[in-house]
Amino acid sequence: MVVSLVAPRLMVMGGGAVAKLGEVLGQLGLSRPLVVTDPFMLSSGLLERALEPLRQAGMVPAVFSETVPDPTDTVIAAGVAVLAAGEYDCLVGFGGGSPMDTAKAMAILAAAPAGARMRDFKVPAAANRGAVPIICVPTTAGTGSEATRFTVITDTETDEKMLIAGLGALPLAAVVDHELTFGLPARITADTGIDSLTHALEAFVSARANPVSDDYARSAMRLIAPNLRRVWADPQDAAAREAMMRGATLAGLAFSNASVALVHGMSRPIGAHFHVPHGLSNAMLLPAVTAFGLEAARPRYAEAARVMGIASEAEGDQAAAQRLVEELRALNRDLAVPSPARWGIDAAKWEGLLPLMAKQALASGSPANNPRVPDEAEIVALYQASYGASA
Template structure:
């Protein structure tokens, strides 16, 4: 069987690698960058860490900073309109998952006829065309978007988070500089860290896993598992930050080539309807969903526990699987992950939307990759179990 593996053409990885941003673009023959970022990056001056090396290389970058935490199709449409006059030859996504996903979606939409809507590109459509190449620079250790062929965009009219997949969303290059994560707040550090762990775990147990994605996922779990608590407790721990950043990118490579599964399928509707940050909604669901699928892929979950360092090779698979569940619950407690109820979601509104969220989760396709494929009723039950934690 042939497996198609995708990855950026070039990746600069390591502390201080951002200083080579201008040289990287010039090496790729790109000279007219539009930097896609968020308002905080501009207000705080953080974006200057990217603009300075670009200008030092003789480039004249422009900035689009109208992105929002859950990227919407309306923001993407505004950004794509900027690209149609031909002023730019590359998009540089700088920030967390939202600016990177926005840049990807802008490239895809700008390649379509004017008037096209983002919803036309959601899976199962193959979004393989992009108007411009994309270079991604993550500032959090979490989404892995710098290495994936995916972007997630909210349909503002329908309150639906749309999964968009294809080569048009695959970055041409990425700069992975862990030094950008030192100032990330603790809540975001925890949420994006659990997000990256979820990427690696779901890729590893996915029905679409393959030997190459397994290689990425195993190493990602080895790096992330022991370091999540370290970056939470000691934000200035350089080695922990470095391992988490590399782990997040490897997890991105893993799920880009194996796909995510039920956690992500259920997480996206929570974000769309209740505006819970993506990593946090993953964390809310991860223990219950892992328990749901555990015995359908026990050897895989057991190996994941060993990679994370919470079980040994001497432990039977059932023991290792139980220790994995214990670890996921302990992480949520120690990293202060709230349940949806504790986060402030009203139970009546949650219950009213659960049937719609279950339909949207199934429609995304991700639950079909789960070791135990759920029906709508089982997803409704899992939402109920997750509500109070």
């Protein structure tokens, strides 16, 4: 079996790694960074953790801080204008998934002919060119964007969350420092943690899984599953924070080389139409979607349960796979994940958008990787089942 793999050229990981950011750029021959971040990173002072090492290396970093949650094509266009106005030789995405995805999309759009729009690059198009290299510094243990060839951008005219994939979105380097996550609110810790677990699990059962992505996914699940409740209960648990951060990056490597599946396909429209944070919308869907696909890939789900420490080696596949679904429901309960209804989404608006959301989910391509591939009616039914479901 021939496996084609993608990963950043350089990855620096561990507590205090962000202090080496200037050194990383220097190793790569880069010296004129535009740092892409969000207003909170700027106002909270956390951004200084990235800017100071750059200054110490003799660089004069500029900052684009207009990133928004669920980054939009309009924000990308504004960022490209800033990029074009300076003589920058790289983009540094600093923050959660939104700043990193914004930096990726800026690089892709800046390399395109005049008049191009982000919608021109949505899957199945291949976004293989970037105008400048991207260096990612994650501040959450969740998206894995620092290690992937994907970015997700919302089209403001259609309210569609567009999956964009290609080598143009692959970071040249990543600096992964779990100490940047100590101040995260509990809700973000939980949502990004379940996001990373979803990445690993979906990569493991994906139709595009391969032996190497399986290795990444297994390692990620072993790290995330026993530590997610620990960081929720004790945000200062350094060992658990480190395990979660390493697990999130490994999960990113897993799905970047195998792809995600139905949970992500259904999650993106929820984020686009109702502005639910990505990790939270994944968590809302994960138990129901896992149960939907269980019988189509029972041995794989059973192995995932064993890897996560939920089922014993002695248990048969049927019992182990069922334990996985039960654990995902329990995890949502323990981490106080609300249903869409409890999060405050209006029932009539939810119901009215389901046909469009189902079409958008299928169009993303991710559902085709699911062990059990749904049609539109089955996706609508899963949305309906998840709306008011208690974990």
